[in-house]
Amino acid sequence: MIKANVNPKLLNASPAVPPRLFRKQDNTLGPGGAADSCSSWVCASGGAGPMSESGPCLWTQLPQSSPAPCERFKLACCGHQQYVYVLGGRHTTCERDFWRYNVVCNEWTELNCTSEEAPEALEGHSVVVHEGFLLVFGGMLDCVYTSLRCPLWVFDILKQKWVNWHGKLPQAEIPSNRKGHSAVVIGSAMLVYGGYIDLKGSSQEFWSLNLDSMVWSPVPAPHRPH
Structure with a gap:
């Protein structure tokens, strides 16, 4: 499993429960207006319940x-x-x-x-x-x-x-x-x-x-x- 560099305490999650992972594709432009290679991001949400708008969430870019x-x-x-x-x-x-x-x-x-x-x-x-x-x-x-x-x-x-x-x-x-x-x-x-x-x-x-x-x-x- 990919691990997000996120402190579980910040996510209100138990250290024994891995954060749930969500991904998006970043289509921003790189230096000079040229598009870079695809960027992968992970969103870690605390706990095992459903993700909510008010719940804690932190995006972290993964090495690619x-x-x-x-x-x-x-x-x-x-x-x-x-x-x-x-x-x-x-x-x-x-x-x-x-x-x-x-x-x-x-x-x-x-x-x-x-x-x-x-x-x-x-x-x-x-x-x-x-x-x-x-x-x-x-x-x-x-x-x-x-x-x-x-x-x-x-x-x-x-x-x-x-x-x-x-x-x-x-x-x-x-x-x-x-x-x-x-x-x-x-x-x-x-x-x-x-x-x-x-x-x-x-x-x-x-x-x-x-x-x-x-x-x-x-x-x-x-x-x-x-």
């Missing part, structure tokens, strides 16, 4: 070794076991890279993102995890080519490779590319809501992907925009 992803924004990340997966985002341009961060060893590993089944450069996309698979949705640069595709990619965590998810039969209804949407897995479905669609603006579309059949279906949306 190379290689590591460049700092960015509009990225997508997802935690699974002791790893945090980080995909794409924007630095000076839209990035097409895929990284895995080991929170136990404080170590970055770059994963393959160049196969035919892998996504292109993405920003404003989402990533969720379901039964050992990462599901990436949206975030493509809009053009005529991308408007004809379903912006969904699947990564097999165990085999460490991108896989072809497309079914044998074409689907009558599929969601179009979008950015800044929300995605969550509930049971055996991935729900995607809202976001921004180029040329259309903010969207209230609500979609459900059945993760057993990989079939999309629209869901009645609420009355307020996302």
Whole structure:
């Protein structure tokens, strides 16, 4: 476990109970306006209960070794076991890279993102995890080519490779590319809501992907925009 250099007494925590760890990515610019390598930070909260706004919290920067992803924004990340997966985002341009961060060893590993089944450069996309698979949705640069595709990619965590998810039969209804949407897995479905669609603006579309059949279906949306 990574240890934060924090006095447990300052956190109101027993020395026998390790502080809980939370991380963020720092996208600040370095000297001269150039972005430095990715910075990892740890937030230690005292006790075993839920973290609250009024509770003690102290951020500490962790030592970072190379290689590591460049700092960015509009990225997508997802935690699974002791790893945090980080995909794409924007630095000076839209990035097409895929990284895995080991929170136990404080170590970055770059994963393959160049196969035919892998996504292109993405920003404003989402990533969720379901039964050992990462599901990436949206975030493509809009053009005529991308408007004809379903912006969904699947990564097999165990085999460490991108896989072809497309079914044998074409689907009558599929969601179009979008950015800044929300995605969550509930049971055996991935729900995607809202976001921004180029040329259309903010969207209230609500979609459900059945993760057993990989079939999309629209869901009645609420009355307020996302």
